[in-house]
Amino acid sequence: MRALVTGSAGFVGHALSRRLLSRGCRVTGFDGFSDYYDVELKRMRHRDLARFDGFTEVEAQLQTPGALIDAFAAAKPDLVFHLAAQAGVRYSLINPGSYVDANLVGTANLLEAVRAHPVRHLMVASTSSAYGGNTQMPFRETDRSVTPLTLYAASKIATEAMAHSYAHLFSVPTTAFRFFTVYGPWGRPDMALFLFTQKILAGEPIEVFGEGAAERDFTYIDDLVDAILRLSECPPPLPSQGAPVGEADSLSDVAPYRLVNIGGGRPVRLDAMIAALEMSLGRKAHRILKPLPPGDVVRTHASTELLETLIGHVPETPLETGIAAFVAWYREHYRDA
Known part of the structure; x- marks a missing residue:
């Protein structure tokens, strides 16, 4: 092939x-x-x-x-x-x-x-x-x-x-x-999980848009x-x-x-994602809450009916598991102690 x-x-x-x-x-x-x-x-x-x-x-x-x-x-x-x-x-x-x-x-x-x-x-x-x-x-x-x-x-x-x-x-x-909202090892530095990890480990505050209430269907x-x-x-x-x-x-x-x-069809609040990241990093974040910027939406939620019909299942990795895998990759890639 x-x-x-x-x-x-x-x-x-x-x-x-x-x-x-x-x-x-x-x-x-x-x-x-x-x-x-x-x-x-x-x-x-x-x-x-x-x-x-x-x-x-x-x-x-x-x-x-x-x-x-x-x-x-x-x-x-x-x-x-x-x-x-x-x-x-x-x-x-x-x-x-x-x-x-x-x-x-x-x-x-x-x-x-x-x-x-x-x-x-x-x-x-x-x-x-x-x-x-x-x-x-x-x-x-x-x-x-x-x-x-x-x-x-x-x-x-x-x-x-x-x-x-x-x-x-x-x-x-x-x-x-x-x-x-795709995430995981080798992820993009412009996306929230990467940015938050970088700043939390550096002891810097993170900007949380939508004041933490925005929801994303993480995949x-x-x-x-x-x-x-x-x-x-x-x-x-x-x-x-x-x-x-x-x-x-x-x-x-x-x-x-x-x-x-x-998508998995299971939206998660941004503040819940940050909590899972804090757990994996073993560090707390200093959060600066901000309103959603222009172009952002409050919520994304995928219907998975067609995907499941075509291939038999939908994305199922728990967010905590995926974030832990990203953090492990990040620590290795950037040699963070």
Whole structure:
């Protein structure tokens, strides 16, 4: 099996690539090593992947003309996992152009590469932020997503729409999956768990947005990767060859395309997450309570009905277990006593 993973030096891309390689797959990792956060951490992830004989690194930007076409021609992938994107809700208020370049232009280039080199299944990463101003819980894949609160969310909705159009026009089996607050070892330094750990160990106060009452549907990285791989074995059928698997199915009427949530369906308050982190670190946090910033939502809650129907289970790692694993990795990586 040959796979091409965009964003392979990212948090999710690294974990997914590592799992694929451990199964004996050949993986082409495509990453531009943007400086949105610590580039050295990204380099370390790729060095970790380079320990496997089946890994090939391609360092290039999604938006560079011809880069993806060349990578596809060399890799001849059976599966494509499109994880590369400009991430971050709040950063989109500061540097909106980077979201247009990476998430819109970059995805368009990827879809053209898939058009030129058809694959068995295209897997496209999206986000729970796409639900935007929706207030009905849990978030269901069949809910309308027309109220994005940030350019980041809007760019990911556009990514889904572009992927659907190519699935329709060129019969590309495509699954778009929406992440719900992923965390775990090798995590992103811009996310709350990493930031809180760093500051608590340094004896610095942490800023708690939403005054600790905001809730997130935390998803452990190993659970996420497992779900992605199981979904990759369930390509959506052509409209003439298959039917929805139930009322919760988002299968398109006009394309081999499906949208799937990947979350545990168990929202946790931010202050409860901090308490679990304090327990793992053996230290108390000094909290500065702040209101939610623009673009943030009070609660995320994934409907897991479709995911369970398709792959048989949902993410289940307890938050305390996942946080303990992250803390162990962090202490090792940063040599914290």
